[in-house]
Amino acid sequence: MAHLFSPDILLDQVINGLTIGGIYALIALGYTLVYGILFMINFAHGEIFMFGSFGGFAVLSLFVRSGFAQRHVALSIAAAFLAAMAVSSILGAVLERIAYRPLRNAPRLAPLISAIGASIFLQNVMMLMVKARMQVYPDVIEERYLDFGRFSISYFQIFIISGSIFLMVALYLFIQKTRIGKAMRAVAEDRDAAALMGINVDRIILITFVIGSALAGAAGVMVGIYYTQINHMMGFIPGIKAFTAAVLGGIGNVPGAMVGGFFLGLVEAFGVLIMPAQYKDVIAFGLLVLVLIFRPSGILGEVVSERA
């Protein structure tokens, strides 16, 4: 077993962990934003991510077929991201409007069940649209590595890690520095008081869904590029894992979701060194249960005001 822990392999796993962790963090932000405001788990968030991935897939495939992608790589990828984020945002907004808003004052079980229904519905919509097989993401970026001698890092990985950090910083600044961000924080703190201050609560909740969904859409394209294969069930496991990440960091806590995402990615990357690979998914679930038992408020603590 000793060779497993040589510094080279550990470094490789750090990079793998940060890559997948960045993706988890982006998805986790959607859970945390919504939970912070509505105290509700958006079960369909994994499907929003999946739809985003397919949105990017459609655009990239189109560009590859028309030959545009071969000439303008960066432009095509940017377009794929925009398309994915647009598809996810629209879907998030529609979901909020149709499946969640009518239930905002219903007993807590109702929106949760509605969300589960929406999740199954969306999975099956995609299955009927693209058939139940793997779709291969067009590879537009050449698979190249930066070699540092002891370890190497692929361009994809650099791209995903930096891209996810960029989006997170952008989100953080948005929440802290803009008027809408301030309104989001106010609604999370106390919805009724925010409404009394003249904030349009319905609009802020809708915007929250749109932002969280857009981040999930971006993560969808990253997963497509990184793992090269996507299908209609791809949202399920990352959805649960990202939720785990959100809980790890402290649900409702935006920096917490980021920390939780990277932390979970690293734990998984190191976990596969000591556990058989097919149990990889068990690590996240086990971690979730342990955190909820021993530190239910997460690493950085929750930012949820205690209202039932």
Next chain:
Amino acid sequence: MRDGFSFSRLPALNRLSPRAWGIVLILVLSSLPPLVGNYWTQVLGDIGIYVMLGIGLNVVVGFAGLLDLGYVAFYAIGAYAYALAASPQFGLHVPFWLMLPACVALAAGGGALLGIPVLRMRGDYLAIVTLGFGEIIRIVLNNLDPVTNGPRGLLRIDPPMLGDLAVNSPPRWYYMILAGILFSVFVADRLNNSRIGRAWVAMREDQDAAEVMGINILKYKLLAFTIGASFAGIGGAIFAARQGSIFPENFSLMVSINVLCLIIIGGMGSIPGVILGAAVLIGLPEFLREVQQYRMLAFGGLLVVMMIFRPTGFIPSTRRKMEFRE
């Protein structure tokens, strides 16, 4: 429009007491197998197993208000426990009737084991942790080859014996499942109308108020969780013995979702609702073979629509009806 679907509003049906209704229903159901033939008897058996699962999950979700999305895990525990003890896998052939209590105990034990840590959590955390638990069980069954034979499953599972009679044909299974349902309905109904059942309702309606009234929340949650799991244990053992072979993919998340759907459509907390829900959700797709692929699509959409327009289900429980009217 909203009330147009309610069966209890048909005047003729209201005149019979629930007990008389039950007897009529049992008589009708008992006479079905010769009338409908083997194929439909088989389908009715499938529905029956889901009725049992629905009654069990109804205790957890409907009575106690705990959203358990990993219910399939306990079903799997019951099924694998029986299959391992009564198949060539280990050369054991423990009789069904001896294994049945063991399956119940193991499923209940699994429920307690999961329940003790997670029942302290907020309701929505419970949903996702149980979801994860269901997946873990399936992953373990899939990968623990030396014990479970992995994806190749367990084959040639013994049928139950009633004296010298092997329960191995659709009509025999039908009567056995019917007996199982009657037993489950009896237990669930007694529970619902007992001190325990009232404690569950109190807890579901307002946890803090219930606690102040002296209800030990954790104890009653755990009780609901383990009792619900026990029903799944029975269902699992019956499923394994009836199929004769089981595979990890029999125990996917979709089973939990199906059961959840049927109790929501029927009416949370309502036992007649569970029966109606199972008949509609499991039976109807048999008539609609051509549209089979739209089944889950419809289920998902139905969950959303039901929550918005008719959260109490088609046959609401009288207690539930009050809660959703805010």
